[in-house]
Structures are given as C-alpha cells and as structure tokens.
Amino acid sequence: MPDNPNSDSLAERRKFVKSQYDHLWEGVNNKLEKVLAYGERDLSRVHLFMRRNFGPGFDDAHLQDKYNDHEKKIFESGFICDRQLIRVNAMDPRIVTLMTDAVKMREAISVFGPDVGRIVELGSGWGKNLFNLFKFGAPLNAEYWGMELTRAGRELMERVASETVSSMKVHSASFDYYHADFSALSSTINTCVFTHHSIEQIPEVSVQLIERILLIPGFRCCLHFEPCGFQIPGNRWLADSSQIGLMAKIDEGNRRFAEKRNQNNNLYPLLRELELAGRITIHTVRKYFTSHLINNATTMIVWGPKHTESQAPGTGGIRDDI
Numbered sequence: 049m050p051d052n053p054n055s056d057s058l059a060e061r062r063k064f065v066k067s068q069y070d071h072l073w074e075g076v077n078n079k080l081e082k083v084l085a086y087g088e089r090d091l092s093r094v095h096l097f098m099r100r101n102f103g104p105g106f107d108d109a110h111l112q113d114k115y116n117d118h119e120k121k122i123f124e125s126g127f128i129c130d131r132q133l134i135r136v137n138a139m140d141p142r143i144v145t146l147m148t149d150a151v152k153m154r155e156a157i158s159v160f161g162p163d164v165g166r167i168v169e170l171g172s173g174w175g176k177n178l179f180n181l182f183k184f185g186a187p188l189n190a191e192y193w194g195m196e197l198t199r200a201g202r203e204l205m206e207r208v209a210s211e212t213v214s215s216m217k218v219h220s221a222s223f224d225y226y227h228a229d230f231s232a233l234s235s236t237i238n239t240c241v242f243t244h245h246s247i248e249q250i251p252e253v254s255v256q257l258i259e260r261i262l263l264i265p266g267f268r269c270c271l272h273f274e275p276c277g278f279q280i281p282g283n284r285w286l287a288d289s290s291q292i293g294l295m296a297k298i299d300e301g302n303r304r305f306a307e308k309r310n311q312n313n314n315l316y317p318l319l320r321e322l323e324l325a326g327r328i329t330i331h332t333v334r335k336y337f338t339s340h341l342i343n344n345a346t347t348m349i350v351w352g353p354k355h356t357e358s359q360a361p362g363t364g365g366i367r368d369d370i
C-alpha cells in the first residue's frame with residue numbers, strides 16, 4: 049500500500065514524472081556516450097560534459113530548447129547565491145552552474161563532516177551530486193548511495209562510476225518516495241542523507257518518510273536542497289534587508305511556480321511540526337540559499353534526531369524561519 053491517501057492521482061503523477069525523467073536521463077546518456085567515444089575517462093571532464101549547458105547539445109530538440117530557455121531566464125532575473133541577488137551581465141551563465149555547485153557541495157561536506165561513512169542521496173538521478181561531493185572533497189573512503197526511482201538514472205550512475213572512478217564506492221538502489229524502503233542500508237554506519245530537487249516532485253511527503261529515515265542504522269542528519277522557500281514564514285534572507293518588496297516578489301514567484309507544476313507543498317511545515325512535537329531537531333534553515341531559475345530557488349534545511357547534543361557540524365545554525 050502507498051504511504052499516502054489519494055493513490056489514484058498519485059499513481060498518475062508518479063507515472064508522468066517517471067516517464068519524464070526516463071526521457072531526460074536517456075538524453076544525458078547520449079551525451080555521455082559521445083564523451084566516452086572521445087576516449088575521455090576523467091571524472092571531472094565527463095561529469096561536466098554531461099551537464100545540460102556544457103559539452104555536446106542534447107539530441108532531443110525539446111530538451112535543448114527547454115534548457116536554452118533556462119539560460120535566458122537566468123540572464124533576465126539574475127540568480128541568488130549566499131544572500132545576494134547577483135545579476136548576470138557580462139558573465140557566462142555557465143559560471144552560475146559552477147558557482148552554485150561549489151557553494152552547495154561545500155556546505156553539504158561541512159554538514160556531513162569528516163567521519164561520515166555513508167552518504168545517501170534520495171531521488172539521485174544519475175548521481176550528479178554524489179560525484180560532485182566526491183570531486184569537491186567529501187571523504188574518499190565513504191560509501192556513496194544513489195537511491196532513485198528510474199532505472200535509466202541508476203544505470204547511468206553505475207556506468208559513469210565504472211568508466212571513470214573505480215576507487216569510489218558507488219551503490220545504487222531502487223527507491224520510491226511513496227514506499228520509502230531503506231532495507232538496502234542494513235549495516236550501522238555514520239550516515240548522512242540528502243535530497244536535491246527530488247522532493248520537489250512529490251506534492252506531499254508523508255510523515256512515514258521522515259520516520260523511516262530516522263530508523264536508518266547509524267543515521268546522523270538529513271540535508272535538503274529543495275525549492276520549498278515559499279513554505280517558510282518570514283522574509284529576511286537577503287543580506288540587504290531593505291529589499292522587502294523584492295523578497296516578497298521572489299516568494300510569490302516561487303509559490304506560483306510550485307503550484308502550477310503541483311510540486312511539493314509540505315516539506316517545511318511537516319519538519320517544523322515534528323520539531324515542535326520534539327521528534328526531530330532542525331539545525332539550519334537557509335531560505336533561498338541559491339538559485340538557477342529564480343522561481344524554483346533552492347532552500348537548504350538540515351535536521352537530525354531529537355536532542356542532538358551539538359549542532360550539525362559546519363552549518364552555523366542559521367535559522368531564517370524563526
């Protein structure tokens with residue numbers, strides 16, 4: 049049985065999302081094949097050339113147009129990075145990709161700390177973030193788990209790993225947010241879980257998801273990079289606090305974007321409710337921490353089991369919500 053009520057419409061939604069991502073990961077696989085055909089086997093270069101705005105274009109015209117349009121939008125709106133709205137005038141928007149990757153991955157690495165033994169991404173696609181963590185300095189000897197709905201995403205991750213980085217301990221597992229099953233993670237190892245723009249695909253996450261994450265053997269903390277800023281009260285997340293009107297406008301744009309696409313609407317309220325009930329501890333909430341598309345901006349939330357003695361390392365404990 050699914051964890052959520054309303055299973056007919058959810059089953060439809062799940063089917064639609066799955067077919068969209070099967071198609072996207074096939075497109076990325078075509079890019080990978082072109083790069084491998086050059087004889088390239090360096091993880092950093094292969095990884096970069098698989099990204100939407102680097103390397104060979106997508107064969108699929110629809111995907112190509114969609115991502116060209118994203119680049120144009122970044123020019124129009126600017127992007128958010130660490131409490132600044134930065135305009136892209138002369139700067140190549142591809143730098144935005146590199147900058148925001150670096151900022152997010154470094155933040156994740158300090159939250160996870162040097163002793164993490166197992167890093168788990170839920171809704172991991174082809175493992176872009178797991179490979180990035182490894183490249184940006186997460187522990188070399190940790191296990192990297194990509195848990196993903198689509199077979200195309202899981203197979204692509206395994207292929208990148210086997211072609212480019214045999215020293216990295218990469219594991220893939222089938223995973224569905226609607227039936228969260230962590231039985232693949234059976235040994236007790238210091239474990240950090242994260243999500244990056246995958247809970248966005250689930251209109252309502254269930255309390256069972258959080259309960260099951262808490263039960264992963266060795267679970268220490270969970271970090272979300274998700275476009276859920278509009279769910280969070282308060283607008284004091286830009287360094288220039290006089291920009292109240294601009295912050296409200298970005299909030300409204302994010303809400304509209306999520307509503308139009310039936311994206312997630314309850315991640316933050318659910319976590320806050322569990323915190324107030326004393327069931328988890330929220331360490332960090334950084335509203336609109338970074339963005340590409342400004343109306344689908346990324347908020348960072350870190351939480352862990354209740355009564356954690358100390359703050360999760362490296363987060364600074366910033367709470368934009370309270």
Ligand SMILES: C[S@@+](CC[C@H](N)C(=O)[O-])C[C@H]1O[C@@H](n2cnc3c(N)ncnc32)[C@H](O)[C@@H]1O
Pocket residue numbers: 062065066069170171172173174175176177195196197198201223224225226243244245246247249250
């Ligand atoms: C926007 S992509 C992000 C992929 C990856 N996290 C990244 O940042 O590159 C969303 C991912 O969520 C996955 N997804 C969608 N619905 C899911 C579900 N019900 N369970 C698990 N993963 C799901 C998709 O297959 C896709 O890989």
